[in-house]
Amino acid sequence: MSTRPNPLAEGLGLRRRPDPCALVVFGASGDLTQRKLLPALYALAYRRLLPERFAVVGVARTEQTTRQFVSSMRRAVKAHARDPYRTDVWESLAAGIRYVQTDFADDRGEDRVSETLERLERERGAGGNRLHYLAVPPVAFETVVREIGERRRAGDGWTRLIVEKPFGHDQASALELDGVLKRWFAEDEVFRIDHYLGKETVQNMLALRFANGIFEPIWNRQFIDHVQITVAEAIGIEGRSGFYESAGAVRDIFQNHLLQLVALTAMEPPIDFTADSVRNEKVKVLRALATPGPGSIVRGQYGRGWVEGEEVPSYREEPGVAADSVVETYVAAKLSVDNWRWAGTPFYVRAGKRLARRETTIAIQFQRAPHPPFAELAGGGLRPNVLLVHVQPNEGVSLAIGAKVPGAGMQIRTVHMDFLYGGAFREGVPEAYERLVLDAMLGDATLFTRSDEVEEQWNLVDAIVGGWRRHTPRMPNYAAGTWGPAAADQLLHRDGRSWRRH
Ligand SMILES: NC(=O)c1ccc[n+]([C@@H]2O[C@H](COP(=O)([O-])OP(=O)(O)OC[C@H]3O[C@@H](n4cnc5c(N)ncnc54)[C@H](OP(=O)(O)O)[C@@H]3O)[C@@H](O)[C@H]2O)c1
Incomplete structure (x- = not known):
């Protein structure tokens, strides 16, 4: 008997190709360009998803020729791309790459960027459409935006900007950055990256909710007991003390990724999947989030411990961290979405570094069955249904159900119905940056954050951080390799609940 091929296994490479364009990468010698951006461009080239006529100009301070830059990018692709290295794919991409060495603040250097870009556009037929990627530290942001804005030419094709996180340090600084952008660019020309939104499983949350008839009728306070969102990292700060000491977990993860996951989980169905419809619904959730009181938020910092069989230092012992630092490496909160759908259904969220393992999950815990006729037979092993979205690793969805x-x-036991991306689709899961860079070339901002979302996110974080000034817990308060401070467990125990552990 022959089996029919799985129609889902074909993968998702069926997208329209973008118009000819040039990508200008500011910060081309940096970590992000090497580890994420160039490998993403290579993956797009590999699948023939880049424009037919395409060019890249890298800009940074490091002294190097185009030839040296191209060979360091080839090494980066070999080291970080998800596809095997193919000389023909790389060479077709590399033929359109140039490098310009300059300080962003140097006008003469920026003249050379413009000249190189114009020449390359003519050579490659890139058509005058320009996507600028700001892979630069926050201090360089304004200078680069000004350079691009002042040099933009009217009527020559589109101009777009991809802006990296962090977008500001608080609401006031985010508004200031927006002011800088708005001097030269319209909102639909600005693409603020939250790379979580580029992850397949995060988008699958939308598919799960809005492409299936069975979930939406029960996606509310009547059927859902509570939601748990976990963004756990096993790694420490990886030498980024300069950034982390002034950010902490609340600015690094909670302000953007965590709140975006809350918004996607809680949002109303959009009328369509255009950027504005989706973002209109997300921003309503962000506005409906009540500021958690001091009893509903917990922060922590890791002490020494063991992670994945290795002894690791405490946060305060990391190079560049103050010996008495009280910066949080862990944050947990009980959030309430004060609207008709969710009133009374808590969203427990947590994010931390040096936790027991790397895991990002959204767990929707349904109410218990109202009348359990099997209670005395269940041996206490029957848990409420949980729909678990594995954002990373092992991308997929599983539903915990009771089975005989x-x-x-x-006798009833909890079993799991699993869907794993790796098993259902032949095409591997694309890296978030592939999807996002392609979307920006196509002008689709659905998976990017709009200025009002960022503003609402900071509004909440400012209120939380403001509350923290009155009282600082003793730090460190959790050992590396554990699941965070005891107070985070108590946050749920008080409500008769506990964090998922698997
Ligand atoms: N790395 C990641 O995985 C990651 C993830 C999320 C967000 N981000 C964000 O992405 C941005 C870049 O991160 P990164 O890790 O790639 O930083 P990075 O490794 O420090 O690279 C910064 C880049 O900017 C260039 N640069 C800085 N100031 C300059 C100036 N005045 N003139 C010319 N070039 C200048 C540097 O050039 P030279 O080194 O040649 O001087 C380098 O190419 C940051 O905003 C970061 O927060 C990064």
């Missing part, structure tokens, strides 16, 4: 144990009697 084979054999005599009526």
